[in-house]
Amino acid sequence: MHRYANPTRFLKIARVVTPIVALLGMALTAAGLWIGLFASPPDYQQGESVRIMYVHVPAAWLGAGGYMSLAIASATALIWRHPLATIAARAIAPAGAAFTAICLISGSLWGKPTWGTYWVWDARLTSMLILLFLYLGYLALSASEAEKGGEARASSILALVGVINLPIIKYSVEWWNTLHQGSSISVVNASSKIAPALLTPLLLSVAGFSFLFAAIVLMRMRAMLAQQRVDARSRRMAEALA
Amino acid sequence: MDGVVTRPDLWANFIWPAYAITLVGLVGLLAWAYISMRTAEKKADEVKRPRGSLQ
Numbered sequence: 001m002h003r004y005a006n007p008t009r010f011l012k013i014a015r016v017v018t019p020i021v022a023l024l025g026m027a028l029t030a031a032g033l034w035i036g037l038f039a040s041p042p043d044y045q046q047g048e049s050v051r052i053m054y055v056h057v058p059a060a061w062l063g064a065g066g067y068m069s070l071a072i073a074s075a076t077a078l079i080w081r082h083p084l085a086t087i088a089a090r091a092i093a094p095a096g097a098a099f100t101a102i103c104l105i106s107g108s109l110w111g112k113p114t115w116g117t118y119w120v121w122d123a124r125l126t127s128m129l130i131l132l133f134l135y136l137g138y139l140a141l142s143a144s145e146a147e148k149g150g151e152a153r154a155s156s157i158l159a160l161v162g163v164i165n166l167p168i169i170k171y172s173v174e175w176w177n178t179l180h181q182g183s184s185i186s187v188v189n190a191s192s193k194i195a196p197a198l199l200t201p202l203l204l205s206v207a208g209f210s211f212l213f214a215a216i217v218l219m220r221m222r223a224m225l226a227q228q229r230v231d232a233r234s235r236r237m238a239e240a241l242a
Numbered sequence: 243m244d245g246v247v248t249r250p251d252l253w254a255n256f257i258w259p260a261y262a263i264t265l266v267g268l269v270g271l272l273a274w275a276y277i278s279m280r281t282a283e284k285k286a287d288e289v290k291r292p293r294g295s296l297q
Contacts, residue, residue, distance in 0.1 A: 219278070
């Protein structure tokens with residue numbers, strides 16, 4: 001880990017990896033959504049509306065998974081003060097917030113034909129909305145810290161405190177009586193209740209969205225590192241002139 | 243393709259709006275990340291090697 005925490009080494013690897021990850025993401029997402037829309041059968045219970053699953057589920061996984069990586073990066077920044085950890089956290093946050101927003105909007109559009117309503121204050125929906133607020137809070141706080149030029153201490157602590165929401169999201173459908181269905185895929189047991197014809201496009205779009213998420217994070221990290229170089233150079237020039 | 247796009251069941255079930263919002267979000271996010279990266283890296287290169295410099 002320490003070996004790759006060096007910004008120069010990271011940039012060298014990121015320049016090679018970014019286009020590969022972005023292209024893989026685009027290809028897999030296009031394949032998953034195309035099969036999901038045009039080649040997969042409708043669900044026996046939900047009919048055509050099940051096709052929203054191919055955008056909703058990957059966005060939900062990345063919203064929650066993205067927050068977990070934000071918390072890990074924040075913990076790394078707080079404990080080991082890795083130069084890249086804060087940058088990684090700041091790069092993950094906008095992508096995670098966008099995927100959470102996509103999950104909430106697509107879920108609300110899925111709710112109308114399935115449940116007859118766009119929104120209910122159901123435990124799963126509410127905990128996902130709280131996740132979006134946590135992301136927005138982190139973004140506001142870290143932007144303010146970055147502006148002041150200080151360390152990302154308060155935003156890192158906020159990111160860590162917010163982790164408590166992740167098990168609530170995961171188990172909300174078991175702990176409370178919710179409109180939202182229980183999980184159909186178990187990563188732990190590597191099992192699924194979804195028919196293969198529907199599972200294939202879902203897994204393709206999950207993989208595609210994940211690669212796109214990684215590409216966005218890498219590009220944001222490269223942008224922030226470049227901006228740091230510009231700022232450092234400007235400071236050195238100002239000091240030399242003084 | 244035309245027949246699929248105009249299928250009323252896909253409109254009635256909000257499938258097209260859900261896909262459109264998702265794709266606009268994804269493409270927007272990718273474009274923003276790419277443009278901000280290119281702009282920042284260009285600026286960093288210019289600062290590192292000022293115009294007219296032979297270094």
